[in-house]
Amino acid sequence: MTTPLSWIKRFFSVFRYSAVAVEIVWQASVLLTLSMAMATLFAGLLPAAIAWVGQLIVDTVVAAIDASGEARDQHTRQLLQYVVLEAFLVILLTGAQKINTVCQSILRALLGNEVNVRILKKALTLELADFEDSEYYDKLIRARREASSRPLSLVIATFDLIRDGISLISYGVLLLQFSVWAVLLLGLAGIPAFLAEARFSGEAFRNQRRRSAERRMQVYLEMVLTREDGVKEVKLMQLGKHFLQRYVDIFRNIYKEDRSLVLRRGVWGYLLGLLASFAFYGAYGWVAFAAVAGAITLGQMTMYIGVFRQGQSAVTSCLAAINRMYEDNLYLSNLTEFLGHNVPEPSGEQTVGPDPDDGIRFEHVTFKYPGTPKPALDQVSFHIRPGESLAIVGENGSGKTTLIKLLTRLYTPTSGRILFQGLNLQEWDVDVLRGKLAVIFQDFNRYQLKVGENIGVGNTQLLTDSAQIETAAEKGLAAEFIRQMPEQYNTQLGTWFRDGKELSGGQWQKIALGRAFMREDADVLILDEPTAAMDARAEAEIFAHFRELTSNRMSIIISHRFSTVRIADQILVMDQGVVLERGDHDSLLAQNGQYARLFRLQAKGYQ
Numbered sequence: 001m002t003t004p005l006s007w008i009k010r011f012f013s014v015f016r017y018s019a020v021a022v023e024i025v026w027q028a029s030v031l032l033t034l035s036m037a038m039a040t041l042f043a044g045l046l047p048a049a050i051a052w053v054g055q056l057i058v059d060t061v062v063a064a065i066d067a068s069g070e071a072r073d074q075h076t077r078q079l080l081q082y083v084v085l086e087a088f089l090v091i092l093l094t095g096a097q098k099i100n101t102v103c104q105s106i107l108r109a110l111l112g113n114e115v116n117v118r119i120l121k122k123a124l125t126l127e128l129a130d131f132e133d134s135e136y137y138d139k140l141i142r143a144r145r146e147a148s149s150r151p152l153s154l155v156i157a158t159f160d161l162i163r164d165g166i167s168l169i170s171y172g173v174l175l176l177q178f179s180v181w182a183v184l185l186l187g188l189a190g191i192p193a194f195l196a197e198a199r200f201s202g203e204a205f206r207n208q209r210r211r212s213a214e215r216r217m218q219v220y221l222e223m224v225l226t227r228e229d230g231v232k233e234v235k236l237m238q239l240g241k242h243f244l245q246r247y248v249d250i251f252r253n254i255y256k257e258d259r260s261l262v263l264r265r266g267v268w269g270y271l272l273g274l275l276a277s278f279a280f281y282g283a284y285g286w287v288a289f290a291a292v293a294g295a296i297t298l299g300q301m302t303m304y305i306g307v308f309r310q311g312q313s314a315v316t317s318c319l320a321a322i323n324r325m326y327e328d329n330l331y332l333s334n335l336t337e338f339l340g341h342n343v344p345e346p347s348g349e350q351t352v353g354p355d356p357d358d359g360i361r362f363e364h365v366t367f368k369y370p371g372t373p374k375p376a377l378d379q380v381s382f383h384i385r386p387g388e389s390l391a392i393v394g395e396n397g398s399g400k401t402t403l404i405k406l407l408t409r410l411y412t413p414t415s416g417r418i419l420f421q422g423l424n425l426q427e428w429d430v431d432v433l434r435g436k437l438a439v440i441f442q443d444f445n446r447y448q449l450k451v452g453e454n455i456g457v458g459n460t461q462l463l464t465d466s467a468q469i470e471t472a473a474e475k476g477l478a479a480e481f482i483r484q485m486p487e488q489y490n491t492q493l494g495t496w497f498r499d500g501k502e503l504s505g506g507q508w509q510k511i512a513l514g515r516a517f518m519r520e521d522a523d524v525l526i527l528d529e530p531t532a533a534m535d536a537r538a539e540a541e542i543f544a545h546f547r548e549l550t551s552n553r554m555s556i557i558i559s560h561r562f563s564t565v566r567i568a569d570q571i572l573v574m575d576q577g578v579v580l581e582r583g584d585h586d587s588l589l590a591q592n593g594q595y596a597r598l599f600r601l602q603a604k605g606y607q
């Protein structure tokens, strides 16, 4: 049951995130926030003052008409002063309104940047697992989408509401002179419309929140239908119509609900608005009769009628502000949830291990992805020393990439431990640890940047060191085709920007290999199938070359090609998260198990 208390609570919930928005605006600019607050105060108080001076003007005009001689001159002089005062107040009011709009325009740009920077800074502190949590990721996307408009919009709506509230109170004070009943009548007449608006806005707010998954699907479909990487398949598989239909169906569902809400809101708004109008015209008549009866002056009558009228429009504008505030609250709730997300402080501060020659040890490492029943890695153990190479083979989904993600501390083992140079990974300072690893994943980034930058990002400290970049490109076997490009290392890659050149899959992979070689002093080089787009011969050549270049370090390669894998010192054969077999090529062949079987199968294919 709805009690008056819950109504009040519900109404005040509209201010839930106003403080957060004001805090963001305050951070963006103290001066602008204070100017807006002052301007709001003036814009709230001045209309009542203007109405009051208006009354004095009318009364003085009437008095001047009735008077003669010296008294008339005195009234006329006074009238002039009132007119000047009124003009001054009106100028102040327009000034306050102008200051408000100017502040808003400046704040819009500042605030958009402020919020986006906060979001991006937060994103940098998140764990990989956070990005894989669909709801959380959704919050990030939504927080970014309207970052430049919503916080300011909420601040504006809050200030508008305060301004109109001040106006209404000051009108009430003026009206008190006439009758306390008139104040009550007009005040009460507005309440049903207020409550209805709060109710409908709340409903709209809850609808939007509930539909977030549908909206997310719409955004996803938009992306598939419009982005370069989705379009190829959409065209060839003729998926366009199908996806578009899904998009439209989602819209229809949402639209049905929205339409019903808009209609109900419109009808109730009109009916309850009528109530307020009746009250207004009732009070109008009352004031007019009071003037005829001589209970109030003509000036007072003009003032009261003006106050009623402006009071009504202040009520309407309050309702609009409440409506906007509910919508903005929805956004701000996403933003604060996103920014308030608890990110555990990265553990570990050690920068060296006690035994640098111990290399990498996995000891009974088990890992389960959140929300999955089966471990992706189960009791995995192995050891590699500096100068050794490890190859990991196994069917799709056997846990190879997961193993690398654990080694690079993108995830933490559920049980067991991983040691690097004799120190548990969790005790390493994560930045130092990652500085010692050079990793290229199968889905490495294809930056829409210049060729040189695409390689240079492998080591941000050497991002502009062209000699180092060229050496890395040589090592990654990319130098040859880069030399043939129009602007060589300055050639823009990708299709997003002007004059961008698109590369073939294999060429991109060579760029990525170059990126790994930017970390000259990395202790471990890890390649998680980045050469899958190359033919078997090219891949074997690259790995042989890779092995040569990493002879004094540790290297880990993941590949489905046994011709590549055979050169490794140690091979792990993975199956459903467990290490099935372990050894070098010859010993694994001698075991005559899974490795030997798959090796022969592949070798047959190449004969």
Ligand SMILES: Nc1ncnc2c1ncn2[C@@H]1O[C@H](COP(=O)(O)OP(=O)(O)OP(=O)(O)O)[C@@H](O)[C@H]1O
Pocket: 132, 369, 370, 372, 376, 394, 395, 396, 397, 398, 399, 400, 401, 402, 403
């Ligand atoms: N982010 C994730 N959340 C939940 N489960 C995951 C996630 N990533 C992978 N998995 C699951 O973990 C298992 C191991 O996946 P992993 O990516 O390590 O396999 P892989 O051996 O590298 O496979 P591939 O050869 O196809 O690259 C799979 O069953 C997969 O479904």
